[in-house]
Structures are given as structure tokens and as C-alpha cells.
Amino acid sequence: MPDSVVLDPVDLEILRLLQNDARTTYRDLAAAVGVAPSTCLDRVARLRRSGVILGHALRMDPAKLGRPLEALLSVQVRPHRRELIGPFVERVRALPESRALFHLTGPDDYLVHVAVAGTADLQRLVLDEFTSRREVARVETRLIFQQWTCGPMLPPAATA
Amino acid sequence: MPDSVVLDPVDLEILRLLQNDARTTYRDLAAAVGVAPSTCLDRVARLRRSGVILGHALRMDPAKLGRPLEALLSVQVRPHRRELIGPFVERVRALPESRALFHLTGPDDYLVHVAVAGTADLQRLVLDEFTSRREVARVETRLIFQQWTCGPMLPPAATA
DNA sequence: TCTGAAAACACCGCTCA
């Protein structure tokens, strides 16, 4: 499987439309793009096989699920060795509060995006799940005032 | 619309299953949860109306789209006033490289998650779109080695 | 919330350029 995939304008338009609503029917997709529904089906199947489309995810509102407060935790893991960071990553991923986890360059090794019920819950999370761990050298907490998802993420220099 | 929504075990199970694969049919959903397909349809429609489900998104591989390098940019906007940050946010959201944008507490006002073709593209992005702007006081760039999405994000203390 | 029926859809073969 090649690292990058060749996408023609039809593929790009399909991806753009599916990003707005991933449940768009192939019939509507076909009408919008200007090809036959079966061609759309074929294109989407190919995009899935080639790994461009990883899957279909549900976008949910954390606040509506009782987690109105979101934060980013910058975490320094010391010493930064495989035998420590492997379990650390798995533990963080298993937390119900975790939304995303990044391994980064720079002084802070990890960034954890969490959603919690409130400041008390956040404090508990930081103290019990992070700073209490021996391998966690430092945690810096920043609250998220507002967030935006951007997009559509399409290839640089799109073939128009 | 209330800030938080009351979810029964059926709702939670539906959300859990749809998060793994948002294209699961109502028939399969019904079989897994133990209710009729029409009930599933009704529940999902209600979850959509109540705002718990925001939509169905396509998960795509940035690398396959010619953007194999991802980074987080910490941006300080000075002075941090509405008439400056409004346009700043809109400009960043409109960049094809932007994946997500956060307004944060702490010394750095914004965090921008970007996907680019390579280090040269990243340098161009930082210089031309950020540091060249008068309102941008400082940009700190950290590369993303690896990232994980976590989940399922469900209510704290789930009603069992 | 379920049952059942009707409409819409996905998805497979095939044919044609």
C-alpha cells in the first residue's frame, strides 16, 4: 500500500461531501458529483481499501454527556523509556476521561485531551491518574475555552 | 434544550456501538442491544435531536492525503482582544492545513493542530501564516510523533 | 415499544466505451 494515494477530482469531491455528512447516500453522492451511484460505491470502496478512509465516527457533544469541561494536560514522563511509556500510554487511553493522546517533540512528552464533569473531577484526575504515578515528572493543565474542528482536510495542491 | 441529557442503558449501548462503527445498521444495532430496529431508529433520532449526536464524520488518514507530518502550534496573540482574535480564528480555520483549533487558558492563547506535507511546508506555514502576522506574538512548534484517539467517551458514573 | 408492510437503498452481476 503506497504512502500517498492518487486522487482524482471525483474522489476529492466525494471526500468533501462525506466529511460534511458521512451518511450521505450513494444516490445523492452520485447526483452531486455527476457520476453513477455504482461508480460512487466503487470509489468509496477503493478509498476504504487504500486506507484514505479509516472509518466512520460518531461526533458527540461531551457537554451533553455530562462532561462540560475540557482540558489539555502536558505530561513529562521521566525517564522517557519504552518500558515506561508503553504502559503509560495504555493507561491514559483506557481512562474514560481521555479524548485524545499525542506523543510530541519538545520538553513535554505527551499531551492529553480530556473531558470531565467539572474542576473537582479534573483535579481528581490530575492527582490520582497522573501526578501520583512515579513515571510522571510534571503535569501542566490548561483549560479549553472553545474549540473548532477545521476542514475539509484535503491534499495540498488539490487537482482541480 | 438541557445542558445534559438523561441517557438510559439502551442509549449508552447504542452510542458505544456506533462509536466503533457509525455505519452499523439499525438491524444489527437492535440485535446487539436487544430491542426492535424501529426502536433503535427512534433512539438515534432522539439522540440527534437532543444534540448528543452532532453528526457522522469520516475519519481519514492525513498521510494518505499527502500530509504525513502533523504538528501542534502554540500561538500567543497580543493584544488578546476580541477585534484581533476573531479574524485570527477565522483565518486559521480556513487554512487547509488546520485540523483543529483550541482557545486555551495559560500563557499561550491558542493551540493549532496542523497536517502538512513535510518540514518545508511546516516552515512555510509558520512563517507565512503565523509569525508574519502582527497580532501573533509568539509561535512554538511541536511535532506529533504519534497520536491516539480514545474512547468511548461516555457519561461519568454510567447509569447501569 | 413492537409488528409488519412499503419504499428506498446498497450492491451484485453484466454490458459498453
Added chain:
DNA sequence: TGAGCGGTGTTTTCAGA
């Protein structure tokens, strides 16, 4: 090789109870 067409099984969706 890739696009388009039609048939079939499945899924969705809407009554009514």
C-alpha cells in the same frame, strides 16, 4: 480499465396497535 445499467436482497422508515 473504468463507467453505467438493471435486478435482487437488505435496510430503513412509517403506519398502527
